[in-house]
Amino acid sequence: MFSGTYQCNLSCPHCCVPIEWPDRLPIAAALRFVDQAHALGIRKVGFTGGEPFLYLEFLLAIIKRTAQLGWRFDKIQTNGVWYESPAHLNAALEAVRSAGFSGKLGLSVDKFHGLDMDALALFCRTARRIFNRDEIVSLNYASKRPDQGLEPMHRLAHALGAVVQWSDWLKRYLVVSDDMTMTCQWNHLAPVERAESLGTGWEWDGAWFQEDYCEGPGQALVVTPKGEVKPCCGFASDLDQLTIGNLHTDSAEQIVQQAREHPYVGRVFREGLIAIKEDILARDPSAIPGATSNQCFLCWYVLTRGLAQDMPGGGGQVGRWTDWLPNVNGERIPLGFKART
Numbered sequence: 001m002f003s004g005t006y007q008c009n010l011s012c013p014h015c016c017v018p019i020e021w022p023d024r025l026p027i028a029a030a031l032r033f034v035d036q037a038h039a040l041g042i043r044k045v046g047f048t049g050g051e052p053f054l055y056l057e058f059l060l061a062i063i064k065r066t067a068q069l070g071w072r073f074d075k076i077q078t079n080g081v082w083y084e085s086p087a088h089l090n091a092a093l094e095a096v097r098s099a100g101f102s103g104k105l106g107l108s109v110d111k112f113h114g115l116d117m118d119a120l121a122l123f124c125r126t127a128r129r130i131f132n133r134d135e136i137v138s139l140n141y142a143s144k145r146p147d148q149g150l151e152p153m154h155r156l157a158h159a160l161g162a163v164v165q166w167s168d169w170l171k172r173y174l175v176v177s178d179d180m181t182m183t184c185q186w187n188h189l190a191p192v193e194r195a196e197s198l199g200t201g202w203e204w205d206g207a208w209f210q211e212d213y214c215e216g217p218g219q220a221l222v223v224t225p226k227g228e229v230k231p232c233c234g235f236a237s238d239l240d241q242l243t244i245g246n247l248h249t250d251s252a253e254q255i256v257q258q259a260r261e262h263p264y265v266g267r268v269f270r271e272g273l274i275a276i277k278e279d280i281l282a283r284d285p286s287a288i289p290g291a292t293s294n295q296c297f298l299c300w301y302v303l304t305r306g307l308a309q310d311m312p313g314g315g316g317q318v319g320r321w322t323d324w325l326p327n328v329n330g331e332r333i334p335l336g337f338k339a340r341t
């Protein structure tokens, strides 16, 4: 999973990406990493950001190479409102299709994102036409529970002449019209990084998550614009504590080995986060204030507070994100809830 740029045209209050950082992942370094990953047997690639479409040349170069190598595609995760005109949108999606992309466009639609429904609807219709696939777009929303935060989905459905339906078979909501079927992927909202100030206690919701050894959000090599490689795109992934290598200095093989040997990452994948939590509570029953059903939130809490064995604490940005701060172009943009109210 590549994040070629941190930059984004939006500044969502729950975002844990440092969108004002100007780093970009050099294309040549990313291609070298693709070749190394191919030799290790990796055959799937996806894109996240920031906003991946703001670094289109990167997107196209990686898609072309991985398509040539026969890889499968995961999503390009996008906010869908980055384009300057319909012609710009058309050209960018056409270029991505021509490069060989056969995955999905994962569109973020919730109360934290742009909420320009006309622009989102145009994105969906244009993608449908250019890729000629009724399931080309899938939707993502962040909320506290799967049945919460669906209002923007309903508004998008209305703009598309579609309806929102629950699928017993897929165990998720769908947005369905005559010529599009979009599955809705729920992301568990957590008060971390920029969204730390959203935490008022609800994050400790009284139930422990089920162990999955990070199979949901993790078990991927996520490459940041600085070249750092993380084991996941979970909420805690921007913490330095989860860095398992850097593609500027390490080969893919070395990075996988370093992940296995990492005192925290290796243990999370082998023994599970619940084993780490039990260790912490055995040492100090008051170290964790409650139970949470959000594994990545617990991971972030444990790491920022330095609770895990052999791991330093640090990171986290309480208060840091709730202000007008300069982005990469030096423009001051509002980050966080306080500036928006």
Ligand code: SF4
Binding pocket: 008, 009, 010, 011, 012, 014, 015, 016, 017, 019, 049, 050, 051, 078, 079, 108, 113
């Ligand atoms: S969550 Fe919002 S600000 Fe963050 S990368 Fe996505 S669209 Fe941009």
Ligand code: SF4
Binding pocket: 213, 214, 217, 218, 219, 231, 232, 233, 234, 235, 236, 237, 268, 273, 295, 296, 299, 300
């Ligand atoms: S629990 Fe931690 S290591 Fe696992 S996916 Fe979430 S952030 Fe990543």
